[in-house]
Amino acid sequence: MVFPEYRPRRLRRNSSFRSLIRETHLHTSQLVYPLFIMPGKKVRQEVPSMPGVFRLSIDQLASEAKELLALGINSVILFGLPEHKDAMGSGAHAKNGIIQKAIRELKNKSPGLLVITDVCLCEYTDHGHCGCLIDEEVDNDATLEILAKTAVSHAQAGADIVAPSDMMDGRVAEIRASLDENYFDMIPIMSYAVKYSSAFYGPFRDAADCAPQFGDRRSYQMDPANSREALREATLDVAEGADFLMVKPAVAYLDIISKLRDEFDLPIAAYHVSGEYAMIKAAAEKGWIDGERVMQETLLSIKRAGADIIITYFAKDMARLLR
Numbered sequence: 001m002v003f004p005e006y007r008p009r010r011l012r013r014n015s016s017f018r019s020l021i022r023e024t025h026l027h028t029s030q031l032v033y034p035l036f037i038m039p040g041k042k043v044r045q046e047v048p049s050m051p052g053v054f055r056l057s058i059d060q061l062a063s064e065a066k067e068l069l070a071l072g073i074n075s076v077i078l079f080g081l082p083e084h085k086d087a088m089g090s091g092a093h094a095k096n097g098i099i100q101k102a103i104r105e106l107k108n109k110s111p112g113l114l115v116i117t118d119v120c121l122c123e124y125t126d127h128g129h130c131g132c133l134i135d136e137e138v139d140n141d142a143t144l145e146i147l148a149k150t151a152v153s154h155a156q157a158g159a160d161i162v163a164p165s166d167m168m169d170g171r172v173a174e175i176r177a178s179l180d181e182n183y184f185d186m187i188p189i190m191s192y193a194v195k196y197s198s199a200f201y202g203p204f205r206d207a208a209d210c211a212p213q214f215g216d217r218r219s220y221q222m223d224p225a226n227s228r229e230a231l232r233e234a235t236l237d238v239a240e241g242a243d244f245l246m247v248k249p250a251v252a253y254l255d256i257i258s259k260l261r262d263e264f265d266l267p268i269a270a271y272h273v274s275g276e277y278a279m280i281k282a283a284a285e286k287g288w289i290d291g292e293r294v295m296q297e298t299l300l301s302i303k304r305a306g307a308d309i310i311i312t313y314f315a316k317d318m319a320r321l322l323r
C-alpha cells in the first residue's frame, strides 16, 4: 500500500499515537554516572570544561550516592586522582588507594549502589600512559600483571564490576584469571573492548589529570577510521571472558555500536564521553541549541543504535527529565 491509501502521518497525529508506537525508551536504571574522586576533605570542585560535573572527596560520596539513588540511578563508575604518581602506577592497586577507599565508603554507606571501577593506570602513572614503559613505549605484557592486581584490589574493596580501559592485548584473560584465583569468580568484567584514540576525551583528561606527558595513546587505542578491527577486538574479549562489551566514545561511533549489537549477544555499554558532553553543554550555554532536547535525542540515538547501558555525565539531568 502506498500514498494516498497509506499515510505514515496517521500514526504521528498526537502524543498518544506517538508514545504507542515508540520503539526506543531510555530507562534511568540503565544509566551509569561517572564519579571523579579526589584526596582531601569537603572537596566539591567543578570541572571547568564539564559544567555540572564535580570532583569529590571521599566524605562527599555518601550524600552523592543518596542523591543518585533517589533519582533512580543505581550505578556509578569510579575514577581516582591519587595523591602520588609513579612510573609503575602503583597507586592503582594500593590497599588504601583513593579508589579502594572510595569503594569501601560507597559500599558501607550505600550498599544498594552498583559500583563499577575503571581499571587503568593513566591516572596513576607520572608519565600519564595507560601502562608501564620500556624506553618510551608502553610494555603490554608487563602492564597486564599490574592491571590484574588493580582489578583484584578493587574486588577486595567491594567493587561489583571491573572495567578495564587500558587497551592492552590480553588484559581481559589476565584479569579473569586473577579474579578467579582470588575467589572473585562472580565479579564480572565490563571490557572497554572497542576504545578509540579520540579527541573527545579532552575534558576527561583535565578532570582526571591523566593526559600523557609525551606522545599520545595511538599505539594502544584504536584508529577512528577502523570498524572491522572493532569486531576483532570484541571477538577477542568475548573469548577471553568479558561479560559486557563497551564502545567508546558513543555518538561518533554509533555504527560500531550497531555492528556489535548485530554480532554479539553480550550486554553492550556505550560511553558517552566528556567531549561529547562538553559540546552539548557549551552550545546550550550559548543559547545555540536546546540542551535538554539535544541531550535526550543524543542518548536515545545511542540506545537506538543498540546499547543497553549508557555511561554518561548526563545521567542526573536525564533521570530528572524521565521522572
Ligand code: PBG
Pocket: 118, 120, 122, 130, 165, 166, 200, 201, 202, 203, 204, 205, 217, 272, 273, 274, 275
Ligand atoms: C582511562 C580513561 C579515559 C576515559 C575513560 N577512562 C581517558 C583516556 O583514555 O584518555 C575517557 C572518558 C571521557 O572522556 O569521558 N584510560
